[in-house]
Amino acid sequence: MHRKRQTIRDHSAEANLFARRATIAFIIVLAMLGIVLNNLYSLQVTQYEDYQTRSNGNRIKVLPVAPNRGLIYDRNGKLLAENRPVFSLEIIPEQVKNVDDTLAGLIDLMGITEDEVERFRSSLKGTRRFKPVAIRTQLSEEEVALFSASKHKFPGVQIEARLARYYPYKETLTHALGYVARINKRDLQKLVEAGLEDNYAATHDIGKLGIEKYHEELLHGKVGYQQVEVNNQGRIIRVLSVEPPTPGKDIVLNLDLDLQLEAQRIINGIRGAIVVTDVKTGGILALYSNPSYDPNLFVHGISSANYSALLNSPDRPLINRATQGQYPPASTVKPHLGFIGLEEGVITEDYTIKDTGRYKLPNVSHVWRDWKRWGHGDVNVSKAIEVSCDTFYYELAYNLGIDKISEAMYEFGFGDFTGIDLYEESDANMPSRGWKRARFNQPWYIGDTIPVGIGQSYWTTTPVQLAHSVNTLINRGERHIPQIIRGYMNTDESIDLIPLKSQRPIEIKNQHNLDIVLNAMHDVVSGEEGGARHAFANTDYDSAGKTGTAQLFTVGQNEKYEAEKIDERLRDNAMYVGFAPFNDPEILVTVVLENVGGGSKNAAPIARQMMDFYFRDRVFEPEQTQEVAANENITGDF
Structure with a gap:
C-alpha cells in the first residue's frame, strides 16, 4: 500500500506569527483606546464649557416675564388708567380626546361663533400640542361663571387671566391719555432701532397715543426673566430661578379729573x-x-367697522383739536x-x-x-x-x-x-x-x-x-x-x-x-x-x-x-x-x-x-x- 506523507509542523514559526499578530492587534487596540481617551478628554476637559452650554441650552430655557404697566392718576390721586384682569378661554390640544366634540360642546354652552372656531383652528396649526390655544378672549364675568360651573365636562379646556389696560372714564380723557394697543411691525421696527426689543420680549402692548406714548419709558418698566428646565419636546418640567420684572412707574398728571x-x-x-x-x-x-x-376699543384690537366709523366721521373724533x-x-x-x-x-x-x-x-x-x-x-x-x-x-x-x-x-x-x-x-x-x-x-x-x-x-x-x-x-x-x-x-x-x-x-x-x-x-x-x-x-x-x-x-x-x-x-x-x-x-x-x-x-x-x-x-x-x-x-x- 501507498502511504500518505506526513507534514512536520513548525511550532516555533507559528508561535512567532501569533506573537506578531497579537502585537499588531494590541497596538490597534491601544490606538483606538487612545482615540477614545483623547475624545473623552476633549469632551470632558477641553470642550467641557462649550458642551455644557449646549446641553443646558437644550435643557434650560430663559423665558422673559413682562412687567406690569404703571398706573396713571390725576393731580388729586384719582385713577385714570388701570390694569384689569382679562379672562380668555383656552384649549390644550393634547389633553382633549376629541377636539371636534369639545368645540361642539363649547358652541352649545358658550355660543362660540364660527369665526372664533376658524381662528382657533388656524392658530392650532404649527402650535405644539401641549401649549394652550385661545378660542375666545375677553370673557365677561357671566361667561366665566357659566364655564366654571361646567368645567368638569371639558377636560383640557381652561380659563386664563392676564392684565390689560382699562380706561374707566373712556372718552373723557382720550386725547390727553391716549391708549395702548398691540405691538405691530412698525412698533417692533422702532424698538429694534432703539435697541429696546429685549425689554419688550414678553410685552404685548405699547403706548400708541397721548401720555401713554409720550411717557412710554416711564410706564413700561423693565422685563424680568425665569429659568426653566424643559424636556426634549420643549415642555416645562420645573422653574429653576426667577428674576422678577420691575413694574412701570405710576405717574401723576397735572390734570384735574373733575375739571x-x-x-x-x-x-x-x-x-x-x-x-x-x-x-x-x-x-x-x-x-x-x-x-x-x-x-378701550383699541386696547384689544378695534373692529374694522368701528374704526371705519371713526375714520370716516365728518366730525373727525380722532383729531385732538x-x-x-x-x-x-x-x-x-x-x-x-x-x-x-x-x-x-x-x-x-x-x-x-x-x-x-x-x-x-x-x-x-x-x-x-x-x-x-x-x-x-x-x-x-x-x-x-x-x-x-x-x-x-x-x-x-x-x-x-x-x-x-x-x-x-x-x-x-x-x-x-x-x-x-x-x-x-x-x-x-x-x-x-x-x-x-x-x-x-x-x-x-x-x-x-x-x-x-x-x-x-x-x-x-x-x-x-x-x-x-x-x-x-x-x-x-x-x-x-x-x-x-x-x-x-x-x-x-x-x-x-x-x-x-x-x-x-x-x-x-x-x-x-x-x-x-x-x-x-x-x-x-x-x-x-x-x-x-x-x-x-x-x-x-x-x-x-x-x-x-x-x-x-x-x-x-x-x-x-x-x-x-x-x-x-x-x-x-x-x-x-x-x-x-x-x-x-x-x-x-x-x-x-x-x-x-x-x-x-x-x-x-x-x-x-x-x-x-x-x-x-x-x-x-x-x-x-x-x-x-x-x-x-x-x-x-x-
Whole structure:
C-alpha cells in the first residue's frame, strides 16, 4: 500500500506569527483606546464649557416675564388708567380626546361663533400640542361663571387671566391719555432701532397715543426673566430661578379729573376744545377735545367697522383739536399785537384813531370793514382791545408790517410747537414773506398784512398754542412749556415732581406796555363796552380775557354776513381766552368752538362756567368782586 506523507509542523514559526499578530492587534487596540481617551478628554476637559452650554441650552430655557404697566392718576390721586384682569378661554390640544366634540360642546354652552372656531383652528396649526390655544378672549364675568360651573365636562379646556389696560372714564380723557394697543411691525421696527426689543420680549402692548406714548419709558418698566428646565419636546418640567420684572412707574398728571369732566359736560354736542392751564407753571389742568371716542376699543384690537366709523366721521373724533386743530386766532391776538405796537414805538398809550367802521389803503379800492358797521369813534389801544375794534388793528398791522409781526409773534410761540408732552401736536402757521413764497411761490402784498392785524388771513393757531402765548403775556415774558405730567409715584406713595420746563423768556422793553394790554383785557370783562361783560356778570372773582370770532367764509364787499344762509361748517368759530383772578392769576381758560358764531355770545359763557367750577369753593374779598348789568343788549361779533 501507498502511504500518505506526513507534514512536520513548525511550532516555533507559528508561535512567532501569533506573537506578531497579537502585537499588531494590541497596538490597534491601544490606538483606538487612545482615540477614545483623547475624545473623552476633549469632551470632558477641553470642550467641557462649550458642551455644557449646549446641553443646558437644550435643557434650560430663559423665558422673559413682562412687567406690569404703571398706573396713571390725576393731580388729586384719582385713577385714570388701570390694569384689569382679562379672562380668555383656552384649549390644550393634547389633553382633549376629541377636539371636534369639545368645540361642539363649547358652541352649545358658550355660543362660540364660527369665526372664533376658524381662528382657533388656524392658530392650532404649527402650535405644539401641549401649549394652550385661545378660542375666545375677553370673557365677561357671566361667561366665566357659566364655564366654571361646567368645567368638569371639558377636560383640557381652561380659563386664563392676564392684565390689560382699562380706561374707566373712556372718552373723557382720550386725547390727553391716549391708549395702548398691540405691538405691530412698525412698533417692533422702532424698538429694534432703539435697541429696546429685549425689554419688550414678553410685552404685548405699547403706548400708541397721548401720555401713554409720550411717557412710554416711564410706564413700561423693565422685563424680568425665569429659568426653566424643559424636556426634549420643549415642555416645562420645573422653574429653576426667577428674576422678577420691575413694574412701570405710576405717574401723576397735572390734570384735574373733575375739571375735565366739567369741560366734557359743558361742550357736549359742540365741536371744539377747552384747555385750562395753571398760569404759574404751565401745567395742563384740563384738555378736552370734542367729539371724542372710547380708547378701550383699541386696547384689544378695534373692529374694522368701528374704526371705519371713526375714520370716516365728518366730525373727525380722532383729531385732538386742543393740540392739532388749526384755527384763525381772530381777535384773541389783539392784546399781543397791541403790545408789539407799543414795544416797537409804532403807537403810544394815547395814540388815537377815528374809527368810522371802514378802512382803506391809499389808491386801493378794497374796503376792510369793522365788525361794528358805524365804527367806534375815537379809539386808542386800550379801547381797541376792550371793544375789539378791527379798524384800529388794520391800521396797526399796516404800520408794523408783516416782518415785525411775524418775528414778534413767533417769539410768543405762534407757528411753532409748544413742547407739550404729547406727540400729537401741530405747529399751525404764522405767515411771513418767506412762508408765502415757499407755499405759493408768490410775493407778500400789503393787502395780505391787513387781515393779519385781526388774526385772520393765513394765520392759524392751536388752542394749546394760543393758551401758551397768552400765558406768556400774563407772566410778563416768561414762557412756561405746557406740561400734562406732574411727576411719578414712588413705592412709599411719595411723588417725585418732574422739573418744569421753560423756554427763553421774551425781552420786554417797557413793563408798562404789558400793564396797558393786561388792563385792557380786564376791561373786556369789566368795562362798560367789554365784549365779555355779559358772560362774566356778577362773578365772585375778578377776571380778564379776550373774545374772538374767526370768520371762515368770505363775504363780498357789499354783502352782509348771514349765518343761516351759509353752510353750517363754514360759519364762524367762537373763541375766548381768559384768566382769573386778575390781580393774582391762577388759571387760564382757552375755549375754541367750531361753527357756532360769535365768541362773546358762545365761547365766553363756557369759559365762565369753567372758572365758576374751578372757584366753586373759594371765598373772595368784597373788594375783588364786580357787578355788571346783565340786561344790556350787545351787538356784533368780537
